[in-house]
Amino acid sequence: MQDAVIITGSAAGLGKALSHTLSSIGSNVIGIDKNTSADIIADLSTAHGRQLAVTSALDLCSRPKAVVANAGLSPIHEDPFAILEVNWLGVKDLLDSFLHPLSKNKRGCAVAISSIGAAVGGDKELIDCLLEARISDAKSVLDKALKLSVVEAGIVAYSSCKVAVAQYVRANAKLWGEKGVRLNCVAPGRMETAMLDGLLSHQEIAPGIEALPTGIIKSASASKVADVVAFFLSDQSSFVHGQVLYVDGGSESLIRPNVI
Numbered sequence: 734m735q736d737a738v739i740i741t742g743s744a745a746g747l748g749k750a751l752s753h754t755l756s757s758i759g760s761n762v763i764g765i766d767k768n769t770s771a772d773i774i775a776d777l778s779t780a781h782g783r784q785l786a787v788t789s790a791l792d793l794c795s796r797p798k799a800v801v802a803n804a805g806l807s808p809i810h811e812d813p814f815a816i817l818e819v820n821w822l823g824v825k826d827l828l829d830s831f832l833h834p835l836s837k838n839k840r841g842c843a844v845a846i847s848s849i850g851a852a853v854g855g856d857k858e859l860i861d862c863l864l865e866a867r868i869s870d871a872k873s874v875l876d877k878a879l880k881l882s883v884v885e886a887g888i889v890a891y892s893s894c895k896v897a898v899a900q901y902v903r904a905n906a907k908l909w910g911e912k913g914v915r916l917n918c919v920a921p922g923r924m925e926t927a928m929l930d931g932l933l934s935h936q937e938i939a940p941g942i943e944a945l946p947t948g949i950i951k952s953a954s955a956s957k958v959a960d961v962v963a964f965f966l967s968d969q970s971s972f973v974h975g976q977v978l979y980v981d982g983g984s985e986s987l988i989r990p991n992v993i
């Protein structure tokens with residue numbers, strides 16, 4: 734297969750919407766998911782699953798055009814440690830592994846999916862552990878949060894991973910740029926998928942989601958967010974590199990208007 738776009742978490746939500754958007758304009762898509770409807774079935778919560786995802790995708794296309802590291806678990810997932818595995822290592826390990834193959838494609842680029850959660854939270858110690866590849870220290874930090882509650886630990890794990898993902902993109906702009914591969918980040922706000930449905934029906938979490946300020950539109954379909962990811966993958970954004978774009982109807986600007 735030529736010039737494929739590899740998408741993790743392709744079986745539902747944003748990954749599924751993006752697969753449709755790209756297929757409809759003639760792109761070759763390779764979907765990776767733990768769900769059986771994907772081209773490659775791999776569980777990104779394990780090192781073996783992440784390795785399988787990379788080798789299987791490269792077997793199908795050795796010189797991919799793009800990678801979208803999208804798969805993520807919700808903050809209310811029952812195992813906060815799995816959130817670290819999927820939402821951080823499932824992004825970082827895959828992007829690290831795909832850099833060289835992407836560099837062999839003249840138009841190689843990648844997009845990592847963060848979240849509005851990056852603008853509202855995160856634990857500095859945990860974020861530092863993730864970015865410094867001290868995963869066992871990260872698990873110890875999370876253990877402390879777990880003593881408060883599973884929900885608290887899930888929120889801390891989720892928002893910290895999403896900060897780390899955005900910082901990974903900024904910190905790697907030099908390395909990736911030198912290899913000729915564009916790397917950007919999209920951070921969705923309230924996006925109408927099963928993940929948002931789950932959060933809105935959770936008694937402890939829903940009030941925080943409802944309290945997010947709205948700049949212009951309260952929520953959007955996954956295909957609206959997919960359009961922005963597709964822009965980052967297109968030649969129209971060939972001068973955009975190392976950026977984090979909140980696609981959130983303005984929530985992030987209202988929360989922290991002085992951050993630029």
Ligand code: NAD
Binds near residue numbers: 741768848921
């Ligand atoms: P979703 O739950 O609807 O879909 C996630 C997909 O990822 C599913 O197909 C699932 O099977 C897959 N996945 C989960 N764990 C996996 C694993 N271990 N291995 C392989 N695949 C796995 O989620 P979504 O709302 O489409 O979210 C997509 C991305 O957007 C996530 O990174 C999420 O954190 C982020 N996000 C979502 C929202 C929102 O409101 N929905 C807001 C901000 C950020």
